[in-house]
Amino acid sequence: MKLIRFGEAGKEKPGLLINDKRIDVSSIVTDYNESFFENDGIEKLKQALKNNTSFPEVSDEVRLGSPVARPSKIICIGLNYVDHCEETGAAIPDEPIIFFKSTTSLCGPDDNLIIPKDSQKTDWEVELAFVIGKKASYVSEADAMDYVAGYCLLNDYSERAYQLERGGQWSKGKGSDTFAPLGPVLATPDEVADVNNLSMWLTVNGKKYQNSNTSNLIFKIPFLVHYLSQFMTLLPGDVISTGTPPGVGLGIKPEPVYIKAGDVIELGIEGLGTSKQVAVAYS
Secondary structure, three states, X not given: OEEEEEOOOOOOEEEEEEOOEEEEOOOOOOOOOHHHHHOOHHHHHHHHHHHOOOOOEEOOOOOEEOOXXXXXXXXXXXXXXXXXXXXXXXXXXXXXXXXXXXXXXXXXXXXXXXXXXXXOOEEOOXXXXXXXXXXXXXXXXXXXXXXXXXXEEEEOOEEXXXXXXXXXXXXXXXXXXXXXXXXXXXXXXXXXXXXXXXXXXXXXXXXXXXXXXXXXXXXXXXXXXXXXXXXXXXXXXXXXEOOOOOOOHHHOOOOOOOOXXXXXXXXXXXXXXXXXXXXXXXX
């Protein structure tokens, strides 16, 4: 299944994308939130669909929100592609680099990107994200995929001056409003033939900057679930973003390229859809 949430920001309803048609399943599901995943909501939804095939259709003109309601955590992995390490001049990590995005950075896939107040170095990062399906603590790598509810496209926007020049942790450059557009869909694992071989790309104003494949991940999803669960409990609905390939603005030579108001950022991952953000100045 491909789960979507649609409607006005803050008032989204749950739906599904079936054969490129959007349907409203709010009559049988409250929302795609922690409670939904915790209570085996995906399987119950599958069974409900077998018993009821008549649901309202949703216009393609209706806004899509994040396919997951505000999670308890958005965890990100830094420097998880060898060639991205090389373009930023960073050493290849021996263990995953972990940072957090604020839950208030989450937004819909096609919502505007708000450039933070006084920002000069807002950057892009196409990433494969996955969503936790059940409570995970001290999970073995062999069992890790049992804890994955599905996969999403995420743009891990970053303010590089805040991240790298202001001291302390990376998180201050990662958590601004609209810095985590997620979706358009949450695709359940049966929808994705091989999550370790998905093409991914990102353009700015039509120019392709990122063009890679999830096969190039250093730390793959089973290890990430195992690893993260040694340090914290992962809750149903938590979003984990796996890192970005090369081609970020920071790495452009001879001079970095950063986002300015009016820029159009488009991105996609094979099987997970595309998203588009228009950059606007903070006001």
